Amino acid sequence: MSIEILTALEYMEKEKGIDRADMISTISSALVNAAEKSINVGQEIRVEISPKTGEVSAWVLLEVVDSISDSKRQIHVEKAQDYIDNPRVGQFVEKPIDPSALGRIAAQTAKQSIMQRIRQHEKERIHEDYKDQxxxxxxxxxxxxxxxxxxxxxxxxxxxxxxxxxxxxxxxxxxxxxxxxxxxxxxxxxxxxxxxxxx
CATH class of the missing domain: 2.40.50.140 (Nucleic acid-binding proteins)
Structure with a gap:
């Protein structure tokens, strides 16, 4: 997935004139939205994309608790030690997840968001270039x-x-x-x- 993202970022920057940081933000938001709606329903997800390599990293935000009542939103205090030092009840932990677990739906949604952003950028560019003509x-x-x-x-x-x-x-x-x-x-x-x- 990282090679495809890196290729897309380079293409957008060179051919379409879309800022790399803007596209990374668009792709990240799309992946988060798709993951939260389809696979990780009810979980808060964070996604980062490396601007240099295109590598995707993802985390799920979990609350540290003594007794788990919702396994999708909570993590036991002992298990939280795997991710942070000296976790306390009520604290939040970011647990890394495999980006490939975000799935095909997330990838499809990201693709649609990218295409929408390209169209939006092209409209803005055309308007800017020709409004005075x-x-x-x-x-x-x-x-x-x-x-x-x-x-x-x-x-x-x-x-x-x-x-x-x-x-x-x-x-x-x-x-x-x-x-x-x-x-x-x-x-x-x-x-x-x-x-x-x-x-």
């Missing part, structure tokens, strides 16, 4: 057709040229250069955020 002419390359609209690559962003914003009779093929007016930034939409016009 609304109303100006931009150049791009037609990439594909989608439901009567053209998807245009403008810099590192995808833009949409809706059919209603094209000049009647004009037709563009994928790979063709195109110049359009940047009509709007659509931050609520799931797809391309830049809306173009040829009218």
């Amino acid at each position: 609304v109303g100006q002419v931009v150049s791009g390359i037609v990439r594909r057709r989608e439901k009567g609209d053209l998807v245009v690559e403008v810099g590192k962003a995808e833009a949409i040229l809706p059919g209603r914003e094209r000049v009647p009779g004009e037709d563009y093929a994928p790979g063709e250069p195109i110049r359009c007016l940047l009509l709007d930034l659509d931050i609520a939409n799931r797809g391309p955020e830049l809306v173009l016009s040829r009218k």
Whole structure:
């Protein structure tokens, strides 16, 4: 798992411009949420990811007690000595757990969180890069057709040229250069955020 995380961190940093610390925080939170909801229900989990190696470490927080009434949240005072010196009743201990025990569901949830964070970061970047260019002419390359609209690559962003914003009779093929007016930034939409016009 550590190699995959390290590879993902390096990719996000180089290709997407997402800060490594931000991605580590996102992945850690996702793993904790998934583990607390699926495998370790009712337990408080802490996860750390090494920024250099991508290695995942995980702990469960347990209360030190004389007599155990809830084995998922408590640890006997004698057993707590394995983790800290001189444990006292009422104190909390972090017991290491095997990160692979977090399971497939946690990994899947982490993947979804990563993808969501990438989309969010790209939207923020596109908004920041193009907010001052609304109303100006931009150049791009037609990439594909989608439901009567053209998807245009403008810099590192995808833009949409809706059919209603094209000049009647004009037709563009994928790979063709195109110049359009940047009509709007659509931050609520799931797809391309830049809306173009040829009218």
